[in-house]
Amino acid sequence: MADAQPSSLSSGCVAVILPAAGRSRRFAAAGEKKVFATLGDRPVWQHAVECLRRRPEIGPVVIAIAAEDRQQWESQRTTLDALGVTLCEGGRERSDSVRNGLEQVGDCSLVAIHDAARPLVPEEDIEAVIATAQRCGAALLATPVRATLKRVSADAASCQTLDRQGVWEALTPQVFHTTVLRQAYQRWQGRAVTDDAQLVERSGHPVRIVSGSAINMKITHPEDLRIAAALLNT
Ligand SMILES: Nc1ccn([C@@H]2O[C@H](COP(=O)(O)OP(=O)(O)OP(=O)(O)O)[C@@H](O)[C@H]2O)c(=O)n1
Numbered sequence: 001m002a003d004a005q006p007s008s009l010s011s012g013c014v015a016v017i018l019p020a021a022g023r024s025r026r027f028a029a030a031g032e033k034k035v036f037a038t039l040g041d042r043p044v045w046q047h048a049v050e051c052l053r054r055r056p057e058i059g060p061v062v063i064a065i066a067a068e069d070r071q072q073w074e075s076q077r078t079t080l081d082a083l084g085v086t087l088c089e090g091g092r093e094r095s096d097s098v099r100n101g102l103e104q105v106g107d108c109s110l111v112a113i114h115d116a117a118r119p120l121v122p123e124e125d126i127e128a129v130i131a132t133a134q135r136c137g138a139a140l141l142a143t144p145v146r147a148t149l150k151r152v153s154a155d156a157a158s159c160q161t162l163d164r165q166g167v168w169e170a171l172t173p174q175v176f177h178t179t180v181l182r183q184a185y186q187r188w189q190g191r192a193v194t195d196d197a198q199l200v201e202r203s204g205h206p207v208r209i210v211s212g213s214a215i216n217m218k219i220t221h222p223e224d225l226r227i228a229a230a231l232l233n234t
């Protein structure tokens with residue numbers, strides 16, 4: 001699925017930040033935070049880290065966590081240590097969590113941001129987005145929107161069909177030269193953004209799209225866990 005050349009990067013040169021400090025409001029019906037939900041035989045976050053750890057380019061891994069979840073994370077200390085994960089404090093918005101993580105990643109030349117709630121990212125997509133970011137400074141995985149899209153009136157009494165030509169859904173990992181992402185965060189004025197590429201776009205640096213698999217879904221709603229479980233077994 002991915003479209004980049006093979007990577008010749010040195011081992012451990014990509015630091016990873018996994019934002020995991022969200023409140024799982026859209027997942028709330030399932031009764032627990034989605035990053036801790038069990039998929040197969042382990043938590044969602046663990047799948048995400050294990051997918052990344054398959055790639056030799058991956059170095060330090062930092063997970064940004066909510067203060068209220070600290071005890072639950074510490075109860076998984078053995079697994080965290082085995083996977084070489086350190087924890088940092090998350091923030092109110094996703095971007096606050098990533099910014100805190102950026103202070104922890106040290107001097108790796110590249111940094112990858114990957115949602116802890118995306119447990120199924122294929123290895124070849126990780127490799128491809130890293131290789132493209134290495135060449136271009138900033139890259140994200142994305143997949144073309146497949147559905148027919150409607151803009152619906154507030155009362156749902158009418159709708160208009162949107163043109164989906166050239167519209168892609170952003171995925172993660174999103175990978176950047178660490179200097180590029182740090183600069184984008186320095187210029188950030190605290191306006192709401194839903195991904196890191198948006199901050200880099202705003203800083204004036206072009207962001208490359210790498211076509212990724214839609215299997216790399218995010219757990220957002222309770223039914224997503226059932227879909228992910230089915231995909232895990234294929
Ligand atoms: N303040 C926040 C908000 C989100 N995230 C993380 O960013 C990822 C993607 O965000 P999203 O799917 O929106 O997660 P939540 O914010 O938890 O979901 P919701 O909006 O339904 O509450 C998740 O791994 C989430 O834990 C984070 O680290 N810090």
Ligand SMILES: C[C@](O)(CO)[C@H](O)COP(=O)(O)O
Nearest residue numbers: 115170171172194195218220
């Ligand atoms: C970062 C992200 O996963 C890219 O698809 C996404 O934007 C997270 O937030 P969302 O509110 O669920 O879109």
